[in-house]
Amino acid sequence: MNKITLTLGDITQVNVDAIVNAANTSLLGGGGVDGAIHRAAGPQLLAECRTLNGCRTGEAKITKGYRLPAKYVIHTPGPIWQGGNHHERELLRNSYMNSLKLAETYRCQIVAFPSISTGVYHFPLDQAAPLAIRVIQDFLRSAKVVEQVQMVCFDDGTKRAYDHALSELNES
């Protein structure tokens, strides 16, 4: 059965078909999870990213995983929170959806996501978590290849927010 799982941990360590990177639009690396992924993947990742000419917010591009256990990295710049009236929710939905579509195209069965936009981009976690869980759940209903999506939470507060969102969804 297609399903969503939640784990506490470091996304650079997970052994899945594709991990998603909460990138910035340059795709040339940054802080947070982006920096961690580039450090763990090695310099060839940046070399491939340089060939991609950046990526718009809410869109997604794929590279190889190089030294990572994951075969692919799907890079998506999530929206920067600007108060909520600048299409932030729609753009965050697009980031998840376009990443999942790419995963499907590249025949990935297991995909891992970090909590996109809730770090330095300041998207409120209590809104981002239910939005992410809903879009992933909707996608999994009609997915042909993707079987499992792992939300890899880096801290307890993030894990709690996604646990809560998942239990609310299961109750509804």
Ligand code: ADP
């Ligand atoms: P954004 O710019 O999209 O907000 P950040 O990297 O600042 O991206 O934060 C997104 C989320 O990723 C935050 O919850 C942050 O704690 C988390 N994070 C940071 N490093 C890692 C990692 N190695 N694995 C998983 N999540 C991580």
